[in-house]
Amino acid sequence: MNPPGVYEGVANVIAALMLLLEFGMLRQALIRDQVRLYTAQSALISVLAIVIAANRNLPELYVLAALSAALKVVAVPLVLRRLLGSRIGAEGAGVAGSYTLSPASAVLVAIGLAAFGFFCFGSMGFHSRQAPETALAIAAAMVFVAFGLMIVRRDVASQAIGFFSLENAISLASLVVAAGLPLLLETGFLFDLLLAVVVFGMLIRSHHSRSESLSTTDLTRLRG
């Protein structure tokens, strides 16, 4: 097996770290810490954009990195914290009981999902000029783990975080597949995310004001 170069190695390591942070969100018990992990993951994708920009000489990626950092590292976590508010935040430390599986089993299940993601994209034999294909396989694994996160946690806040990190995974994939994508399109994606944040924020608040908790288990009692 030929060793890849330093650039590919660094890009893959950043992608792998993002995947590990996704797993961290899966087992993290506090919303506050989940938001923190999400912030770190978003910072990593900006770093990756800068690495690709510097190495492949794509100056517009610097703009994208700055935009994405401003939005996902600063704005989204800020808005999330605001919307969750001090009241929900304080008790809402309590999403710890929202596991449907124990943390260790959740991780094992998610490893299975990640394997499926790796396998799907690894077997496609995809090649990209901008970034290594392993990063694409990692992005696929991240998508599946984010879905897993939304499924195994029964609280609205974790599900929102899962959705936002899903967007991170897709940004990672788009960085690998189409780093030269027109900037306007990428910016459009980012504003979609902002919209999703507001919608999810409203959802969390209205759910909390109706059921006095962030848990979605009450929703199963609803009948049409």
Next chain:
Amino acid sequence: MSAAVPIPVIQLLQVLTVAIAAPWVTGVIARVEARLQGRRGPRVLQPYYDLGKLLRKEALAPQGASWFFLAAPVVAVAAYLTIPLLIPVLTTYGLPLGYMGDILGGGFLLALASFVVAVAALETGSPYAQLGSSRAKTFSAITEPVVLFVVFTVALLTGTDLPYALAATVRSSAGEVVRPAHLLASAALFMVILHETGRIPVETHTGTNEFGMIEEARPFEHSGPYFALLTWGSELKQLILFTILADVFVVPWGLASTQRLGAVLLAIVALLAKATAVGVVVAVIDNSFAKLRLFKITEYASAAFLLAVIGVFTLYLGGGA
């Protein structure tokens, strides 16, 4: 300083270095740990004095214990002293006996040592010793998959399972160093080592608090020279694991590539420095995290397993990066 050292002497030096330096590393860790807690702490050489004192004491065995009880510490230490022959301690080139076993061979020796100590603990009939050995065996079954996946990573990276080959691969280019599989496997191995040397997640290293007692409980009934051998054995195991982490995975630089005396001496100094550095990191980690409840250990093991598995995935399913 340009005199060549005969190969058998280097081979002997590998074992002697590990044998003599092991208590020193333990002493350094204890010292750093005490400093972090605001205590002055014991002398760095204290473990040697402890061993010396124990060696002079009388040996007692519980009633009904067979010869195995007394043979176990000797077998364990013999197994630990064989491992430095198999791993790169001082040289980049494999010594004649270095190819008599691969990583799995080293793993078998570690397992054999741990097994005979556990059986000896069962011989005593003491609840503490049995509790320790039962826990040690249960939890090593949980961390075993992690070690296996680390070995798989090594196999995929080098095409062999020789520790010398991995060290050479890591040295060969910067691209190999930043490969995600290599970094993830090193991190997973480090987590296993933290557990195996009784630091994190549940044990208090020197404590006799039975809630988190594993390593300290097993030699509970041994005394005198036999207890000294067991203590020395666990210090040897610690240094061997640190050496594997440093010389095979993380920093396989500073080893002697020739037989010259200067290079070999430099390698000894480098090994001590690396082991001490790993020890300091371990002490800092040990002091900065709260211990988990005993049965939360599966969460720790699953985190280590995650690292190792993702490492294999990036190689095997992700296009071979």
